[in-house]
Amino acid sequence: MTYEKRSRGVYITRPDSFNISETLTCGQVFRFSHTDSGFTLLAHGRMLCISEDENEIRFNYPRGDLSIEGFAEIWADYFDLNRDYTEIKKVLCRDDILKTAVDFAPGIRILRQEPWETLISFIISQNNRIPQIQKSISNLCRRYGTPIDEDCYAFPSPEQLANASIAELMECRVGFRARYIADATYKVLSGEIDLYTYDCPEQMKERLLSILGVGNKVADCIMLFAYGRYDYFPVDVWVRRVMSHYYFGGREAKLDEIQQLAKDKFAGYAGFAQQYLFHYARQTEIR
DNA sequence: TTCCAGGGATCAT
DNA sequence: ATGATCCATGGA
Numbered sequence: 001m002t003y004e005k006r007s008r009g010v011y012i013t014r015p016d017s018f019n020i021s022e023t024l025t026c027g028q029v030f031r032f033s034h035t036d037s038g039f040t041l042l043a044h045g046r047m048l049c050i051s052e053d054e055n056e057i058r059f060n061y062p063r064g065d066l067s068i069e070g071f072a073e074i075w076a077d078y079f080d081l082n083r084d085y086t087e088i089k090k091v092l093c094r095d096d097i098l099k100t101a102v103d104f105a106p107g108i109r110i111l112r113q114e115p116w117e118t119l120i121s122f123i124i125s126q127n128n129r130i131p132q133i134q135k136s137i138s139n140l141c142r143r144y145g146t147p148i149d150e151d152c153y154a155f156p157s158p159e160q161l162a163n164a165s166i167a168e169l170m171e172c173r174v175g176f177r178a179r180y181i182a183d184a185t186y187k188v189l190s191g192e193i194d195l196y197t198y199d200c201p202e203q204m205k206e207r208l209l210s211i212l213g214v215g216n217k218v219a220d221c222i223m224l225f226a227y228g229r230y231d232y233f234p235v236d237v238w239v240r241r242v243m244s245h246y247y248f249g250g251r252e253a254k255l256d257e258i259q260q261l262a263k264d265k266f267a268g269y270a271g272f273a274q275q276y277l278f279h280y281a282r283q284t285e286i287r
Numbered sequence: 288t289t290c291c292a293g294g295g296a297t298c299a300t
Numbered sequence: 301a302t303g304a305t306c307c308a309t310g311g312a
Contacts, residue, residue, distance in 0.1 A: 027293065028293095122293080125292095125293050125294085126292090126293075126294040126295065127291090127292060127293090127294050127295080127307080127308090128292055128293075128294090128308095128309080129291085129292045129293085129309095129310080129311075130292085130293075131310090131311085132292080132309070132310065132311085133292095133293080135310095136309090170308080173308085173309065173310090174308085174309090175307075175308030175309050176296095176306090176307040176308050176309090177307090177308080178308090180295090180296095212295090212296080213294085213295065213296080214294095214295085215294060215295045215296085216294090216295090217293075217294060217295085218293090218294070218295085221293075234293075235293095236292095236293035236294080237291090237292075237293070237294090238293065239293080278293075282293090
């Protein structure tokens with residue numbers, strides 16, 4: 001996907017398989033908000049303003065200039081712009097059910113998010129609702145993160161989060177997940193867990209599973225959303241519902257049945273399939 | 288009131 | 301190994 005510098009921002013004209021609204025609201029990322037003209041996104045310690053129409057997507061920083069080099073360095077990777085989603089969707093749409101889900105939101109892209117933020121965010125996501133997840137993360141950032149702009153804060157580093165006691169984490173409304181956050185912070189800060197170098201994905205997933213409060217589903221989300229392992233297929237209540245409904249005749253399918261089917265049907269594209277299905281299931285209230 | 292949420296830890300068999 | 305119960309919080 002090509003992008004160009006124009007006035008004070010960066011523009012993508014006639015984006016291919018890329019819709020900002022679908023990509024941000026499909027449930028993979030929590031640090032964005034609606035504005036009168038589009039969205040603001042908080043990531044990589046920056047606030048990015050984004051707007052779109054049928055013809056183009058516009059990116060800019062509210063203060064200062066967004067250069068083409070800066071965009072290429074940070075955001076092209078974040079929005080996964082160098083991947084051919086037309087090809088991915090072509091393969092997935094050979095399955096009629098996936099075709100329905102893809103056609104429902106054909107502009108979804110899997111964002112490449114920061115491992116540490118993804119880890120904490122998806123610990124918070126467990127047995128929780130998306131608006132509450134967003135609030136809890138926002139509370140953590142406001143209290144422990146570095147200020148970026150007016151009432152905008154970067155996601156706190158492990159060092160910054162280490163200043164939080166369990167009681168203070170609870171005040172951020174993370175509930176019983178407070179001790180999970182504390183455990184993750186300790187393990188990363190002490191070097192017991194290195195999130196940034198690994199030999200193979202299985203090794204990283206095993207590491208993640210050793211963190212209190214990180215089970216199979218949360219670990220799969222981190223592998224998919226932070227490490228770009230698109231062969232992982234996180235199964236939550238919605239994915240289980242939509243898979244049971246369409247592929248198992250309405251019978252409540254077991255986890256390993258679903259995983260196996262996803263592997264057989266979608267293979268290396270299972271992660272993409274998961275996100276199209278998750279969004280479709282949630283928006284259409286499949287049960 | 289009761290139920291449930293992008294689950295997982297813990298306890299009971 | 302597998303299954304039930306509990307966990308904070310807040311909205312429906």
